[in-house]
Amino acid sequence: MKIMSMLKLIKQAKNIIITSHQNSDIDAVLSCYVMKRLINKVNPYAEVDIVTSKINMPAKKVLEKLNILSTIKEADYVPEYDLCIFIDVNNPLHLGPLGDKIRPDKPIVIIDHHKPSVNMPLNALVSIIDDQAVATAEVVCDIIQEICVKPSKEEALCLLLGILSDSRRLLIGTVKTSRDITFLLSCGASLSEAVSILYMPLSYSEKIARLKASQRATIFSLGQWIIAMSNVGSYEASAARALVDLGADIAAVCNDLDEGSRLCVRASEEFIRTTNIHLGEELEKMGLIMSGSGGGHASAACVSVPRQCNDVLKGFLEMMSNRLKQPLRKID
Numbered sequence: 001m002k003i004m005s006m007l008k009l010i011k012q013a014k015n016i017i018i019t020s021h022q023n024s025d026i027d028a029v030l031s032c033y034v035m036k037r038l039i040n041k042v043n044p045y046a047e048v049d050i051v052t053s054k055i056n057m058p059a060k061k062v063l064e065k066l067n068i069l070s071t072i073k074e075a076d077y078v079p080e081y082d083l084c085i086f087i088d089v090n091n092p093l094h095l096g097p098l099g100d101k102i103r104p105d106k107p108i109v110i111i112d113h114h115k116p117s118v119n120m121p122l123n124a125l126v127s128i129i130d131d132q133a134v135a136t137a138e139v140v141c142d143i144i145q146e147i148c149v150k151p152s153k154e155e156a157l158c159l160l161l162g163i164l165s166d167s168r169r170l171l172i173g174t175v176k177t178s179r180d181i182t183f184l185l186s187c188g189a190s191l192s193e194a195v196s197i198l199y200m201p202l203s204y205s206e207k208i209a210r211l212k213a214s215q216r217a218t219i220f221s222l223g224q225w226i227i228a229m230s231n232v233g234s235y236e237a238s239a240a241r242a243l244v245d246l247g248a249d250i251a252a253v254c255n256d257l258d259e260g261s262r263l264c265v266r267a268s269e270e271f272i273r274t275t276n277i278h279l280g281e282e283l284e285k286m287g288l289i290m291s292g293s294g295g296g297h298a299s300a301a302c303v304s305v306p307r308q309c310n311d312v313l314k315g316f317l318e319m320m321s322n323r324l325k326q327p328l329r330k331i332d
Helices: 002-012 026-042 057-065 092-101 136-146 153-166 175-186 191-198 204-216 236-246 269-275 279-289 309-324
Strands: 015-019 047-052 072-074 083-087 108-112 124-129 218-222 225-231 250-257 260-267 293-296 300-305 328-331
Touching: 002 026, 002 083, 002 108, 002 124, 002 136, 015 026, 026 047, 026 057, 026 072, 026 083, 026 136, 026 153, 057 153, 057 191, 092 293, 108 136, 124 136, 136 153, 136 175, 153 175, 153 191, 204 225, 204 236, 218 309, 225 236, 225 309, 236 250, 236 260, 236 300, 250 309, 260 269, 260 279, 260 309, 279 293, 279 300, 279 309
Parallel strands: 015 047, 015 083, 047 072, 083 108, 108 124, 225 250
Antiparallel strands: 218 225, 218 328, 250 260, 260 300, 293 300
């Protein structure tokens, strides 16, 4: 029913905007691209633009390898539209500068795999959200199968790349993830080609950020769990993942920006499975408390707030201590 309602809105629209979260990742941009191609098939008369405030570097590299970077605009404004489609996001606060440009009098369709936010727009007439999917590319794949439109080889490859990227090369996933991948492979996508495209050696700057995060890390214990806290000037998400790979159960790495800071948190699958904590939900609450915005997945989330890193890291540590109901102990 939701998919049919979405198709009705698409067929009625003349100008459609597709957008995603700030620092759009591989899953976000490729899901946007395939969704645009799908709209072109459903309503070939519509003018469709993909606009995001910023694309992250890995996503740009993948778009360049696929020769489709020019199909996605980086801007802080949107052209006139009569339908807006949110991809891989359901909170307007996560759109960055574009959040203020989304009109409250125009319909929105949401296609996402994050848990619904308390800030979901009231003019979202259709919300196709599967928070059990490992990637929004999975949700787009489901839509394509539901309306019986066979994707091209290129489209299937894009969706496969989105799933592999967000699942960390299938380190996480479900039975449905396997079925979707099988479907995409049957449509011509190549697993070896996808893995080759996603391969990106760490840049010099990213290596330095990871090493500095380790060097500066402060370690705490919360019962049986180890938390590593650090700060860097860039690549905070990568640095947090590196600290988890080194052995931390939770890693929180902060970056002081011109107007506030950005905290990225990563956790081991064992921690998430045992505690049932959803980092995306916790950081969304933290964002609301600190007048910012946050969200993400169970084991990977970020929050941007108008405060400095010292306050943000302290707040996160207190939140985790209260959440786990365990005494906090610094490890020297």
